[in-house]
Amino acid sequence: MMTKYNTVKQAIKSKILDGSYLPNEKISSESELMKEFGVSRHTVRLAIGDMVTEGWLYREQGSGTFCADRTEIDQTISNNSKDIAIITTYISDYIFPSIIRGAEEILSKNGYNVSLFSTNNNHETEKNVLEKILSQNFDGVIVEPTKSAISNPNINYYLNLESQNIPYIMINADYDALEPLSITMDDEKGGFIQTEHLISLGHKNIIGFFKTDDIQGKKRMKGYLKAHRTNQVPINPNNLVSYSTHEKASKTVDELKKLLAKSNGDKPTAIACYNDELAIELLDVLREKNLNVPGDISLVGYDDSFLAKVSEVKLTTVEHPKSVIGQTAAKVILDLIKEKSGNQKKSLDQVKSVVFEPKLVVRNSSKKLNP
Numbered sequence: 001m002m003t004k005y006n007t008v009k010q011a012i013k014s015k016i017l018d019g020s021y022l023p024n025e026k027i028s029s030e031s032e033l034m035k036e037f038g039v040s041r042h043t044v045r046l047a048i049g050d051m052v053t054e055g056w057l058y059r060e061q062g063s064g065t066f067c068a069d070r071t072e073i074d075q076t077i078s079n080n081s082k083d084i085a086i087i088t089t090y091i092s093d094y095i096f097p098s099i100i101r102g103a104e105e106i107l108s109k110n111g112y113n114v115s116l117f118s119t120n121n122n123h124e125t126e127k128n129v130l131e132k133i134l135s136q137n138f139d140g141v142i143v144e145p146t147k148s149a150i151s152n153p154n155i156n157y158y159l160n161l162e163s164q165n166i167p168y169i170m171i172n173a174d175y176d177a178l179e180p181l182s183i184t185m186d187d188e189k190g191g192f193i194q195t196e197h198l199i200s201l202g203h204k205n206i207i208g209f210f211k212t213d214d215i216q217g218k219k220r221m222k223g224y225l226k227a228h229r230t231n232q233v234p235i236n237p238n239n240l241v242s243y244s245t246h247e248k249a250s251k252t253v254d255e256l257k258k259l260l261a262k263s264n265g266d267k268p269t270a271i272a273c274y275n276d277e278l279a280i281e282l283l284d285v286l287r288e289k290n291l292n293v294p295g296d297i298s299l300v301g302y303d304d305s306f307l308a309k310v311s312e313v314k315l316t317t318v319e320h321p322k323s324v325i326g327q328t329a330a331k332v333i334l335d336l337i338k339e340k341s342g343n344q345k346k347s348l349d350q351v352k353s354v355v356f357e358p359k360l361v362v363r364n365s366s367k368k369l370n371p
Contacts, residue, residue, distance in 0.1 A: 004039045008047040011037070014127075016056060016067055017134040018156040019163060023069035027057065071164070082112045084333060085133045087143040088171075089121040094277055095305050095322050099171065102326025103142060110334055112139070119146045121214075121245045123153055130157035134164070140333040141168040147245065148173035148215040167336035171329050173215040181336070182353045183329045187216045190318045190358035191223025192230075194300050195272050197316065197360055199231045202369035203270035203298060205239065207259055209252055209282070211274045212242040220302065224272055239268060252278060256285050269297055269369055276301035276308045276317055279365075283313060298366040314363035321356045328354055 012033075015021045028036065033044045048065055051057040058068050084107055090096050104114050115138070119126040126146040133141060134157065141161065146152070152175055159178075161168050174182040191210075198206050208224040211217035221242065228235045239259070243251045259268055273279040279301035286293055293299050293313045301308055301317035308315035321328075335351045 004037065005043050005046050008033060008037050008039060008044060009050060012047065012051060013056060013135075014131060017131045017160060018154075019160040020156070021067040023067055023071070025067050026064050027067060029064060081137070081139075083115060083136075083138050084112050085115050085117060085138045085141045085143075087117045087119060087126070087129055087133075087141065089119055089144050089146060091116055091118045094275075094307075095303050095320060098322035099326040102323030103330040104326075105323075106327050106330035106334070112334075121146055123147065127154050127157065130154060130161075134160060134166075138166060140337050141166065142171060142329045142333055143168055144171050145173045145175050145215075147213045148175060149213050149218050152177075165340060167333060167340060169329055169332050169336070171325055176215075181332060181351060183325050183332065183356075184353070185321060185325075185356040185358055187219035187358075188223045188226070190302060191220030191272070192227045193223075193358060193360050194220070194302060194318050195224045195227035196231065197362070198270040198272060198298060198300060198366060199227060199233055201270075201298065201366060204233050205236065205266070205268045206270045206272055207239045207241065207256070207268045208272045209241045209243070209255075209274055209278055211245065211248065211278075213244045217242075217274050220274060248278070252282065253285055256282055257289075260285075260289055260291070270366070271297065271299050273299070273301050275303050276305040276315055277303075279315055279317075280307050280311060283311060293365050294367040298369075300366055304361050308361070308363070313365050316363045316366040317361050319359045319361050325356070 012027060015027075021027055030041055030044045030048075034041055048057060052059060055068055055070060057065050059065050086100060086103055088096050088100065091100065100116065107114050117129040117132070119129055123146055155175065155177060158168065158175070168180065170180050170182040172184055174180050174184070195206060195208070208221065210221040210224070212221065221240070224240075225235060241252065241255045271282060273282065279299055283293060283299065286297060286299070291297050299313070299315065301315040303320040304317045305320070308317045332351060332354070339351065
C-alpha cells in the first residue's frame with residue numbers, strides 16, 4: 001500500500017509528466033495539497049522536499065514552489081545513452097514476441113538498448129508505463145495503443161512526449177486524435193478477404209467474432225460486413241458477435257454454444273474469427289459438440305500465428321507481417337531520431353506511415369459447403 005507521503009509525491013510527478021504543470025509554473029500551495037490529499041503539512045513538505053532534491057521542483061523564497069525545467073538535465077543524460085522503449089499490449093503471448101524480435105534486431109544493430117513494457121491492454125497500466133518513460137529519458141518510443149477503439153485518458157502523456165521532442169510511432173493501430181506515424185496493416189481488407197473466402201465456398205450463414213475495444217477488431221468487422229454486402233449475401237445480425245478484452249473467454253464461448261444450438265436450417269456453417277487465438281479456443285467448443293472442421297463447419301482465423309499450424313486442424317487465416325512490422329517500426333523511429341539530431345538530410349515529411357496489405361493463407365480448416 002502506498003504511503004500518504006508517496007501518494008502526494010506521485011500525484012505531483014504525474015501532473016508534471018502529463019503536462020498539467022509546465023516548466024517554471026507554480027504548483028499548488030502546501031495548504032491546497034493538504035486539503036486535496038487529506039494529509040498534514042509535514043507530509044506535504046517531506047514530499048516536496050524530496051522532489052526538490054531530485055530536480056523535479058524548485059523553491060523561490062516568498063513566492064512558492066515551481067515545476068523545474070528538466071530539459072537541460074534530460075538532454076545531458078540522453079546524450080550519454082541510446083535507449084528506446086517498446087510498449088505493447090502483451091509481451092510474451094501470441095504474435096508479440098515476433099514483433100518485438102523484429103524491432104530489437106534492427107535497433108541493437110544500430111547500438112540502441114531496448115526496454116520492453118506491457119500494458120496488458122489496460123489504460124491505468126499504460127499511464128504508469130508512460131510516466132516511467134517520461135522520467136527515464138528515452139530517445140524514442142514504439143508503442144502499440146491500448147484499447148485503441150475507445151477514448152484514451154492518457155493522451156496528455158503523448159502530448160508531453162511531443163513537447164519534450166521525444167519521437168514516438170504506433171504499431172498495429174493508432175490513436176486517431178493524435179494522428180501519429182504508424183505501422184499497421186489494412187485490417188478492413190483483411191476482414192473482407194477472410195469473409196469473402198467463406199462466401200466463395202458457398203457459405204452464407206457465417207458467424208463473425210470481433211474484439212471491438214481495439215480498432216483492429218472494428219476494422220475487421222467492417223470488412224466482414226462489406227464482404228456480405230459486396231457479394232449480396234444477407235447479414236444475420238445474430239451472427240455478429242462483438243466482445244471486449246475482459247469478456248473474451250466467457251462471452252465468445254457462450255455465444256457460439258447458443259448459435260450452434262439453433263435448428264438445422266438456421267445453423268451456422270462457417271466462423272470468421274478476430275484472430276487465431278480465438279479460433280483455437282472456439283475449436284475446443286466445436287470438438288465438444290462433435291462437429292468436424294471443416295466437414296461440418298469451416299473456421300478462419302487471422303494473423304497466421306504459430307497457433308495456426310500447431311493444431312491438428314491447420315487454420316486458414318490472414319497473414320500478419322509480425323517481425324516485418326517490428327523491423328519497419330524500428331527503421332522509422334531511427335529515421336525520426338536522426339532527423340531530430342540533425343544527422344540525416346531526410347525531411348521529417350518524407351518519413352511516412354506504412355500500411356501492409358493482408359494476404360489469405362488457405363489451409364484445411366475451410367472447405368466448400370456441401371449442397
